[in-house]
Amino acid sequence: MELIKNYLPRTEFASYEDFKENFRIQVPDDFDFARDIVDRWAAQEPDKTALVYCNDEGFARKFSFAELSQLSKRAAAYFISLGIKPGDRILTLLRRRYEYWICAVAMARIGAVVVPASIQLTEKDIIYRVDSAKAKLVIALNDPFVLEQVKNLREKCPSLLDILIVGDQPQEQYRGFNQEYIEYDEWNHYSGCANSDEMIIYFTSGTTGYPKMAIHNRTYPLGHILTAKYMQCVQNNGLHLTQSDSGWAKFGWGNIYGQWICGSAILAYDPVRFNPRNLLQALERYKPTSLCIPPTMYRFLLREGLEKKHVESVQWFSTAGEPLSGEVNKEFHRITGHYIHEGYGQSEGTPITCGFPWLPVRPSSMGKPSPLYQVALIRPDGTLCEQGEEGEVVIFTNGQNQLGLLTAYYASGEMINPVQNGIYHTGDIAYEDKDGYYWYVGRNDDMIKCSGYRIGPFEVESVLNTHPAVRESAIIGHPDEIRGQIVCAVILLNQGYTPSDELTKELQDYVKQNTAPYKYPRKIVYLPDFPKTTSGKIMRRKLRDIIISQVV
CATH class of the missing domain: 3.30.300.30 (ANL, C-terminal domain)
Structure with a gap:
């Protein structure tokens, strides 16, 4: 049985209106991503592909759910041996290395909290994040720039127990993750954590001050069922590519949670630097069935000479992260016969509006509101905007927890409720046209x-x-x-x-x-x-x- 049916009373809808009115996600009392998704796929279909890893150097490796289940159990035992307990936070600097998936599932398994970070961060940035999160471990890529940034962390970060380096060539002054975790026996237990416990923390920047911690609880993966099935339209036994560094929230949107719940494998294309020609070659070679990349990448693919043959396998194209030019979308459609469907959201949650499958694409539009949230546009005084009037995109919570939305911010030593007077403010400005489509204008700041x-x-x-x-x-x-x-x-x-x-x-x-x-x-x-x-x-x-x- 497809696992998604455990969480959706209905998976098919006749129209956007039907979808908006009747879409529901059933949240179990004790959801555990490692147990309920990874291990269950491993038990039901051991050979089902979970991950296809490749890079520009010609290295490729495929992982089944059974293999990922076993490897993450070994990693869990390894983390426990290093003193990691439920609730402890681990910062990762791993780009798109396949070890990220092993580590993330292992952390979910033992109740540790993953704190993804970009490999572009400098020492100062990393120290700030480690200290703010009180991270116990840093797991970093074996990369010259990254190694230079983490070399002084032990002396400068009091909470840190150790630094683990990922890669085939161990570094003398660090513990080698690949060489050590594989020697451990599988940890065949579960954390026993509650749905309300922390699972993942993204650092997100505001208009002033240092980045804040956006804290998500252990039901966060369920919110991304909507992302995977109705924004990215992934397929059971398909292959999905969302091109994003693991340090960004977009990775969580498109590279692990909703996709695996829906039964899709992930194409983990891991270039050291973005090169549009190499991406075209990877698309043609590995033949993903669904694709979600930033608007910038679509533009570069067009300028690189995108042809229909490069993306013939792809049945659904989507994008998020920044606005997509209507001209780019029209040119893409001319070449491929497909439009690109936009999703809009933030690190703090799941898609807020989207070009859902029932909606004709209007190039440059953000689509229509997600059924997960009560979305509206308001004026600075809090009153509702008229159609055609610019206003801030907000979510009315009605005093209820919002699946997929952060549970708290943490900054300057205190927890901050992201919902004020029953409203979550996005800080983004948009307007609604006469047909209910939203159109992005810009950030408030x-x-x-x-x-x-x-x-x-x-x-x-x-x-x-x-x-x-x-x-x-x-x-x-x-x-x-x-x-x-x-x-x-x-x-x-x-x-x-x-x-x-x-x-x-x-x-x-x-x-x-x-x-x-x-x-x-x-x-x-x-x-x-x-x-x-x-x-x-x-x-x-x-x-x-x-x-x-x-x-x-």
Whole structure:
């Protein structure tokens, strides 16, 4: 029997309205991801594929659920031998190495809490996260940059018991995870933790101060049933690829929880650096049946010469993490015959709105609200917006726990309730059209306030990215004594184009001609590259700091 039927009274729906009204997830009193999903698949279908790992160096390895169950039991015994107990937190710096899945399941098995982190973090960033989480272990990739960042952690982080290094070549000054855990006998027990206990913590940045800890409980995987089955449309016995570093919440959306509950294997494509040509080759070779990658990657695939043959196996394309240009979606459809379906959400939860399967795609739209949440748009005074009016995306909780939504923030030594007066605030601005589709405008803190106008970065970027000279653009607000802020466009140029006053004027006029003139960029800065995450997402705060430091 498909495991998903243990949690969904109904899996099929006739329309979005039927889905919105009748979709339900049944949450058992003591859900255990290791026991109820990994071990149950291992018992029912031992040879069922769980994970297909590959990299650009030609290494590939396939794992069945039976094998992952056994390996995670050995890792659990190993962690226990190192002094790890239920509730202890373990920070990982593992990119997309297959060991992440072994470790994550092992932690769920013993009740430890995984704290994923990006391998781009520097020593200062890592120390802050270890100290904030009071992490007992760090499990890090055998990578020169990562090793340099973790070498002083033992002396600087009082909570830390040890550092484990993942890789085939052990490092003398560290414990080798691969060499040690495999020697342990399987730990055939379960944590006995409650649904309300912690399972995973993401660090998420706000507008001020250091990143906060977003804490999810042990029912978090069940919330991602909606992500996997109705946003990414994964298939039982299919192969799904969500391209994301394990340090980001998008990894949890697309690489383990909902996908395994739905019976899909994960394609763990693990490049050291993103290369669109290599990704096209991986897609053609491994033939995933569903694909979810950031809008930036779709753009690069198109520019790399995407052809239908590269993605013939893929039956459903989706994206999340940042807005998708309508022009990119239309061009993708022209080449492949498929549209890309957008999902919108945050590290704090599961999809809030989505281009669900029953909805005709409207390029650039966020789709319609998820049935998991009571979603609305509100004004600053808390009243509901009219259709067509911009407002903040919020979730009304009605005093009830929201499946998949964080249970608490932790910052500056105190727990913070993310729900205030029955409302969870996303900080994102959108509007609803007459047919109920939501359209993204920008982050509350990214909104540019110029001479009384509120300007969303995405709407200007969408225009600039269609100009033949522009390879990529990012819009930020730049301080201005007269207007408060002005629109500043940071531009990456295509080959054959060079910065000039003439090109700047041409781009400014192009924006004026294709959107409201007041939105045009009064300042344009050309850069050779953008600071990005490993999944290709522009790091706007760092970009803003770079530009302001150059200009001031």
